[in-house]
Amino acid sequence: MTSIEELRVLPPLAVGRLGAAVEPMDNYTAETDPDQPLAPRRLRPAPTFRVDRTSGAITGVETPGELRFTDGQGKVRPVAPFLEVWALTDDHVLRPLTLDLLRLNGLTPGDVRWRVRVGNHKIQRRTYDDRDRIDADTEWFSDHAAHALNGLCPNFLEGRSLPLGHARYLQPTPGFPGVRLRFTPAGGHVYGSAYTDRPTDPDPNVVDFLYDATKGTWRGHADQAGDPRLTIPAQIYAGDDGPNGSWVSRGYLDDECDGLVHVKLEVSGRELTAFGRIGAGPPAYAPDSVPIRTVADELDQALSGPRATAGDTLEQARAVAEEVLRRATETVRLMNTEVMNGNTVDGRVDAASTMVRQDTADTGRLFEPIMAPSLVDTAAVLALHQNVLAALRSGTAPWFADVLRDHDEVGDLTAKGRRKMPALMRGADGRSLALTRRQVDLVRLAARQAIFRQDTDDPEVPR
Amino acid sequence: MPELFEDQAPAVAALSVAGSLGAEEKRPVLPPEFNWRDYTVMLLHVAAEIEHSLMVQYLFAAYSMGGPQVPEARRDDVRRWQEVVLGIAKEEMGHLVTVQNLLTALGAPVNLDREDYPWGSDFYPFPFTLRPFSATSLAAYVVAESPETWSGPKADEIKRVAFESTGQYVNRVGALYSRVDAILKDEEFLPDESFHAGTLPYQASWDEWGRGYTRGERGQDSGNVPDVKSPELLVFGVFSRDSARRALHEIGEQGEAPDADLEDETSHFNRFLGIYEELTAWPEGDQALVSRPVAQNPVTEHRLDESEVAALGVAEVTTSPITDPVTALWGHLFNLRYRMLLTDISHAFRLAGPVDNGGVLTGRGALVHRAFAEMYNLRALAGRLVDLPLERDAPDGPRAGPPFEMPYSLELPHHDHDRWLLQRDLVQASRLLTDQLLSTDPSCGGDPYLVALRESDQRALEQVEHILSRKGCTR
Numbered sequence: 019m020t021s022i023e024e025l026r027v028l029p030p031l032a033v034g035r036l037g038a039a040v041e042p043m044d045n046y047t048a049e050t051d052p053d054q055p056l057a058p059r060r061l062r063p064a065p066t067f068r069v070d071r072t073s074g075a076i077t078g079v080e081t082p083g084e085l086r087f088t089d090g091q092g093k094v095r096p097v098a099p100f101l102e103v104w105a106l107t108d109d110h111v112l113r114p115l116t117l118d119l120l121r122l123n124g125l126t127p128g129d130v131r132w133r134v135r136v137g138n139h140k141i142q143r144r145t146y147d148d149r150d151r152i153d154a155d156t157e158w159f160s161d162h163a164a165h166a167l168n169g170l171c172p173n174f175l176e177g178r179s180l181p182l183g184h185a186r187y188l189q190p191t192p193g194f195p196g197v198r199l200r201f202t203p204a205g206g207h208v209y210g211s212a213y214t215d216r217p218t219d220p221d222p223n224v225v226d227f228l229y230d231a232t233k234g235t236w237r238g239h240a241d242q243a244g245d246p247r248l249t250i251p252a253q254i255y256a257g258d259d260g261p262n263g264s265w266v267s268r269g270y271l272d273d274e275c276d277g278l279v280h281v282k283l284e285v286s287g288r289e290l291t292a293f294g295r296i297g298a299g300p301p302a303y304a305p306d307s308v309p310i311r312t313v314a315d316e317l318d319q320a321l322s323g324p325r326a327t328a329g330d331t332l333e334q335a336r337a338v339a340e341e342v343l344r345r346a347t348e349t350v351r352l353m354n355t356e357v358m359n360g361n362t363v364d365g366r367v368d369a370a371s372t373m374v375r376q377d378t379a380d381t382g383r384l385f386e387p388i389m390a391p392s393l394v395d396t397a398a399v400l401a402l403h404q405n406v407l408a409a410l411r412s413g414t415a416p417w418f419a420d421v422l423r424d425h426d427e428v429g430d431l432t433a434k435g436r437r438k439m440p441a442l443m444r445g446a447d448g449r450s451l452a453l454t455r456r457q458v459d460l461v462r463l464a465a466r467q468a469i470f471r472q473d474t475d476d477p478e479v480p481r
Numbered sequence: 482m483p484e485l486f487e488d489q490a491p492a493v494a495a496l497s498v499a500g501s502l503g504a505e506e507k508r509p510v511l512p513p514e515f516n517w518r519d520y521t522v523m524l525l526h527v528a529a530e531i532e533h534s535l536m537v538q539y540l541f542a543a544y545s546m547g548g549p550q551v552p553e554a555r556r557d558d559v560r561r562w563q564e565v566v567l568g569i570a571k572e573e574m575g576h577l578v579t580v581q582n583l584l585t586a587l588g589a590p591v592n593l594d595r596e597d598y599p600w601g602s603d604f605y606p607f608p609f610t611l612r613p614f615s616a617t618s619l620a621a622y623v624v625a626e627s628p629e630t631w632s633g634p635k636a637d638e639i640k641r642v643a644f645e646s647t648g649q650y651v652n653r654v655g656a657l658y659s660r661v662d663a664i665l666k667d668e669e670f671l672p673d674e675s676f677h678a679g680t681l682p683y684q685a686s687w688d689e690w691g692r693g694y695t696r697g698e699r700g701q702d703s704g705n706v707p708d709v710k711s712p713e714l715l716v717f718g719v720f721s722r723d724s725a726r727r728a729l730h731e732i733g734e735q736g737e738a739p740d741a742d743l744e745d746e747t748s749h750f751n752r753f754l755g756i757y758e759e760l761t762a763w764p765e766g767d768q769a770l771v772s773r774p775v776a777q778n779p780v781t782e783h784r785l786d787e788s789e790v791a792a793l794g795v796a797e798v799t800t801s802p803i804t805d806p807v808t809a810l811w812g813h814l815f816n817l818r819y820r821m822l823l824t825d826i827s828h829a830f831r832l833a834g835p836v837d838n839g840g841v842l843t844g845r846g847a848l849v850h851r852a853f854a855e856m857y858n859l860r861a862l863a864g865r866l867v868d869l870p871l872e873r874d875a876p877d878g879p880r881a882g883p884p885f886e887m888p889y890s891l892e893l894p895h896h897d898h899d900r901w902l903l904q905r906d907l908v909q910a911s912r913l914l915t916d917q918l919l920s921t922d923p924s925c926g927g928d929p930y931l932v933a934l935r936e937s938d939q940r941a942l943e944q945v946e947h948i949l950s951r952k953g954c955t956r
Contacts, residue, residue: 055933056940361839390688390846391839397944398847401937405854408937412861412930417567420711421692433688466560469547 020122022285024106025115027294029099031313034183034298036206036273037096039089044082048306050344055411056404058306058348061085067100069200074162074186076194087305094301098202100188101294103130103281115283117195123285127190130197133158134185136167136277136296141229141236144255144267146247149173150234154182154275158282162189164202169275173234175212180228181205182275183298199281203298204273211237211269221268223256229269237269250448251376274298307348310440315454324455326463335464339416340407342457346440347403350396358442359394360387373442373450377431380448388436419465423452509663509670517670522589524661527604529580531654533595534609536573537885539622543567544863544883545613548773555763559771561709562756566614568712569749575714576732578685581830583728585680586719591830593823593891604657607647611779611885613772617646619757624651626750628737639757658733665726678720682833687716689834689849713747775882776801776871781812782886801871801879807922808869808881814914815862820888821907822855827893828900844948851941859883861930898949905945908938 037043045066048059063082070077088094103115113119120126134156141150149172156165169180183203190197210224211231218227231237240260241252253265260266276297283290326335357363360374368375368385378385393399410416423430423438428449430436436450445451452458511520543566551559581591596609606625612618620642627636643651664670691714715735717728737750760768778800803809829848835841863883871881893900915935918925925931 052927053932054936055929056936356839356842359839361842362837363840365840367838387838390686390834391837392834392842392846393689393849394839395842395846398850401847401940401944402850402854404937404940405851406857408930408933409854409857409861411933412864414861414864417857417860466557469560469563470549470551470556 020119021108022105022115022119022123022283022290023108025281025283025290025292026104026106026112027279027281027292028102028104029294031295031317032099032101032201032297033097033313034099034201034203034296035094035097035301036203036298037094037301038205038207039091039093039095041089041095042098042202043087043095044085046085046305048308056347056407058351059308061306067194069186069188073189074164075189075191076198078193087301094206096183096203096205097301098200099296101199101201101279101296103197103199103283103292115197117190117192120197125283125285127197128160129283130187131158131160131282132156132185132187132199133280133282134165134167134199134201134277134296135280136169136182136275138169138180138182138271138273138275140255140274141234141271143249144241145235145239147173147235150236152180152271152275154179154277156185159187162187167204167275169273171229173230173236174228175214175230178226178228180209180271180273182273185279199279201279201296201298204275206301207273209271209273211271213237224270229271231269236267239267239269240264251379251444274300304348304352307352308345310342310345310349310443311451311453311457315457319454319456322456324459326456326459330460330463332464332467335460335467336413336416338457338460339464340410342453342461343403343407343410343416347400347407349440349443350400350403353396353442355394355396355399355442359389359391360385361391361394373436373444376444376448377436381431383431388442415467415469416461416465419458419462422458422461423450424458425452425455428452508667509660517664518587518675521661521664521671522584522587524657524664525580525584525587525589526592526594528657528661529577529584529592530595531605531657532573532577532580533593535606535622535625535654536570536577537595538609538611539566539570539573540859540863541611541883541885542614542618542622542772543570544860544867545772545775548867550770550773552767552770555767555770558759562614562760562771564709565752565756568709569752571712571714572735572749575690575716576735578690578826579715579717579719579728579732581826582684582717582719583725585684585830586676586678586725588675588677588680591827593827595887604652606652606654607643607649610647610777611882612777613775613882615772616757616761616768617642619753619760621647621651623750623753623757625654626736626748626753627653628750629653629655631750639754653737655733655737658729662726662729665722665729668722671722673722676719676721676725681718681720682836683830684718685716685830686718686834687714689846690714690716692853710747773867774879775867776879779803779812779866779871779882779884780886781809781816781884801881803871803881803884804873805870805875805881806873807918807924808866808871810914810918810922811862811865811869812881812884814911814918815859815866815883816886816888817907817911817914818855818858818862819885821904821911822852822859823888823891824893824903824907825849825852825855827891828904831893831897831900847944854937858934865930901945901948905942905949908941908945912938912942 035043045064047062047064049062051057051060063085065079065081067076068078068080069075086095104112105115105119106112117127120129136154138152141152142148152169152171154167154169156167159165164184164186166184167182169182171180174180181204183201186200186202188198188200207225208223209226209228210221211229212218212227214230214232218231229236241248256268256270257265258268276295279294279296281292357370358372360368360372363369374385374388377383406418418439421437421439423440427435427438428445428447428451438450440451440453443451511517515523543563546559546563546566581593584591596605607621620639623639624643640651713735715731717724717731719725719728735748737748760771780800781803803812825848829845829852832843832845832848834843834845866881866883869881870876871879894903912935915931915938919928919931919935
C-alpha cells in the first residue's frame with residue numbers, strides 16, 4: 019500500500035543567498051584536488067534544474083560548462099534552494115511526494131497547499147519596538163505563480179514594503195513529478211530611513227528609503243551602555259560616532275530574512291502538515307572555502323550529542339580532524355592575521371575590529387596582541403596550517419587536540435586561553451570562537467586511537 | 482673520577498669534569514686552555530647536546546610505542562604513557578632553546594649539534610642509543626633524570642637495570658647544571674657585563690615557542706589523552722645573572738625536582754618512574770608488547786653491521802643499517818627534514834623579533850613556524866618508519882624507526898641571502914626525495930602524505946624565491 023501517513027519538507031533547513039541577477043546560481047560541488055590536497059577546493063559544475071519562468075515547471079537538467087557567480091553585468095546570481103515534499107507511507111518508507119503518489123491517494127498537485135512566512139527582526143532586536151518588526155506572509159496558495167515575500171512594518175513609510183524575495187510552487191510534470199517549492203532570496207540591497215517632517219539628504223549607499231525615521235527610532239538609534247539586552251558585542255550596525263562614545267545608527271536595513279515554509283495536504287479526511295526552515299544570507303565570496311564551524315556541524319551535534327559515540331569509527335574521527343584542519347587553512351587564507359592579531363599596523367594600534375579590541379573593551383585589560391607579534395605573518399601562518407594538514411594526511415594521530423578551545427574556555431583570557439584554536443575569531447556571544455563539542459571530541463578520539471593502527475588495518479571497524 | 486674542585490687538584494683533561502650536587506660549597510676550578518666565560522660557554526655547549534640527545538632518544542621511544550600487537554586492555558595505558566613521554570620530549574625542547582638563550586646572552590654561538598656515535602664525556606648520562614620503549618630503556622631515563630637524593634631499595638634496583646641496559650653507571654643530568662650554576666653565581670668568575678640584555682630580541686621566547694602549552698600553570702589536562710597533564714614548556718629569556726640562574730634552576734627542577742617532594746608529579750624523573758612502576762607491574766608477556774618491533778639505532782648509511790665500541794668502556798653501540806631500499810628513502814627523507822628543523826631553529830636565532838607589537842616583521846616568525854612544521858613532518862615520517870621493514874627481503878623482520886642522523890654541518894652562511902639559498906637547497910633536496918618515492922615505489926604512488934608534502938615544499942620554494950628576490954634580503 020502507498021497510503022500517505024505523514025509529510026516531511028526536505029531539506030529541513032535551506033540557506034539561500036542574496037543576489038540581484040535574474041537567473042539563480044547554478045549547482046556546483048567543491049572537491050579536494052587529489053594532486054594538490056593543500057590547495058583550495060575546486061568548484062565543479064553539477065546538474066542544475068532549469069525552471070520555465072512562465073509556467074513554473076522544471077524543463078530540464080543541465081550541467082553548465084563553466085560556473086559564473088554573476089550575470090556578467092555586475093549582479094550576483096542568487097542561490098535559490100528547492101524544498102521537496104516527502105511522504106511517509108503506510109509501509110514505513112519515506113519517499114518523494116510525486117504526481118503518481120498523489121494520484122494513488124486520490125489527489126492532484128492542486129491539493130498541495132503552501133504558506134511561506136519570513137521575517138527580518140534586526141531593527142526590533144535593537145530598538146525593542148515591536149513596530150520595527152518586518153514580516154512577510156504569502157498566506158496559503160496552491161498555484162504556480164511566484165509569490166512575492168513583501169516585508170511589512172508599521173514604522174515603514176506609507177505604502178512601502180521590503181522585498182524579501184519570492185517563493186514559487188513548481189509545477190510538477192511527468193518528467194519532474196516531484197512536489198517542490200523554490201525560494202528565491204532578495205537582491206542584496208541596502209535601504210534607508212527618511213524623515214517625513216524634514217528633508218532627507220540623498221545617500222549613495224541606499225537604493226531606496228523605506229523606513230519612516232520620523233515615526234520610528236531606528237535612524238539615530240544608539241545602543242545604551244549597560245543595557246543587559248544588548249547584542250554581544252553591541253553596536254553592530256552601520257553608524258557614526260556620536261556624543262559620549264555612542265554609536266549612532268544611520269537607519270539602514272538589509273533584505274536578509276529567515277522563516278518557515280509550511281505545506282498542507284488533506285489525505286482521506288486527515289490534514290497532514292510539515293514545515294521546513296529557510297533563510298537568506300549574503301553571497302558566498304569564498305565559495306571554495308568552508309567555515310570551520312557550520313550549521314551542519316551544529317545539526318550533527320544536535321543529532322548525535324556532544325560526544326563521540328560508539329558508532330563513530332576511527333576513520334570518521336580522522337576525517338573530521340582533517341576537515342577541521344582543511345577549513346582552518348581555508349579560513350587563514352581569507353584573514354589578514356597581522357591585523358586580526360592586534361599587531362601595530364602602519365603605526366596604528368587597534369586598527370580594526372578584532373578579538374583584541376573585544377578583550378580590551380570587555381575587561382579593561384591592556385590592548386595586547388593574541389599571538390606573539392612576530393608569528394602572525396599571514397603567509398607564514400597559512401604555510402603552517404598547510405604543513406599541519408600535510409602531516410595529518412600521513413595517518414598519524416592528530417596532536418593538536420591540546421590546543422583546541424573547549425566550549426567552556428571561550429572566556430579564558432590567559433595567554434594560553436586566547437591562543438587556543440580557532441584563534442583570532444569571535445563566536446556568537448562575543449567571546450572567542452570554539453568548535454562544537456562534538457567536533458573537538460572526535461578530534462580527541464582520533465588523537466587517542468591512531469597509534470595502534472597498521473597500514474593494513476581495516477579502517478572501518480567501529481571502536 | 483677526578484674532579485675539578487679545589488680539594489682535588491686537576492689531573493686530567495678538561496672534559497673530565499663531572500662534579501656532584503653536594504659540591505655547592507666547593508669552588509669550581511678552571512681547566513687549562515679556558516677562561517671562565519669560555520669555560521661556561523663550553524659547559525653550556527655540552528648541556529645543549531645533552532638536552533638535544535635526550536630529546537631525540539625520548540622521541541624515538543615515544544614513536545616506537547603502540548602498534549596493533551598491544552593488547553586491547555592495555556591500549557589506554559600505552560597511549561597515556563606515550564603522551565607523557567612526548568610531553569617530556571617537548572619539555573626537553575624547551576630546555577634546549579633555553580640553553581641557546583643562555584649562550585646567546587653570553588655572546589656565544591648557539592649550538593644545535595649532537596654527539597653521534599661513538600659517545601663520550603662523563604657528563605653525558607649514558608651512551609646515545611635510539612631504542613624502542615621498554616622497561617630497561619626506561620630505567621636509564623629514570624636514573625638520568627633522578628635527583629641526587631634518590632636512594633633506597635627501589636632506587637638501587639632501577640640503577641642496576643639501567644647499568645645492565647647501558648653498560649655503565651648512568652650519570653645524572655643535574656650534575657652539569659649544578660656545575661654551571663656554581664660558576665654563574667660567582668661575580669669573580671663572570672662579571673655582570675657578561676650578560677647581554679640586548680640579545681633578548683634574538684632569543685627564543687615562550688610566546689613564540691610555547692605553542693599553547695602551559696607556562697607555570699601546572700595541572701591542566703592535556704586535550705589529547707584523558708588524565709595526562711599538558712607539558713609545561715619552559716623557555717626563559719636571559720638578560721642578567723639572576724635570569725640565567727633562574728633559567729637553569731627551573732630546567733633542573735623540571736628534570737629531577739631536586740628541591741621538590743619526590744612525589745611531585747611534575748618532574749621528568751617522577752613521570753618516568755611512575756610509568757616504570759606501572760609497566761613493570763604488568764605480566765612480562767604484556768610488557769614485551771608495549772612497542773612495535775623497532776630496531777636499535779637505525780642508520781641509513783650502509784655501514785658494516787658491526788659493533789662500534791664507544792669511548793670510556795661503555796656498552797657496545799650497535800647500529801642497524803636500513804637495507805630495505807624504500808625504507809631507506811623514507812629514512813633519508815626523515816634525516817633531511819631533521820636537518821631542516823635544526824636549520825630553521827638556528828636561522829631563527831639569527832633574526833631579531835620585533836621589539837614592539839610587530840609593526841615590522843622579519844622572517845623570524847616564518848622560521849619558527851617552519852621549525853614546528855618540521856616537527857610535525859618528523860612525527861609523520863616516524864609514524865611511517867616504525868611501520869616499515871628494516872631489512873631488504875625481510876618484510877616480517879624488525880621495523881626501521883626514525884634514524885635521527887645528524888647532518889654533515891650545522892653551520893649557517895654568514896649572509897642572510899645565503900642562508901635562504903641553503904633553505905632553498907634543502908627544500909629542493911626534499912623534492913628530489915619525494916619525487917623518487919612517488920615515482921619509483923608502487924606502494925608510495927599517490928601516498929597522501931607524500932603528495933601533500935610535495936605540494937607544501939612547492940609552496941615553501943615559492944616563498945623562499947620571493948625572499949631571495951627581495952631587495953631587503955642583504956648580502
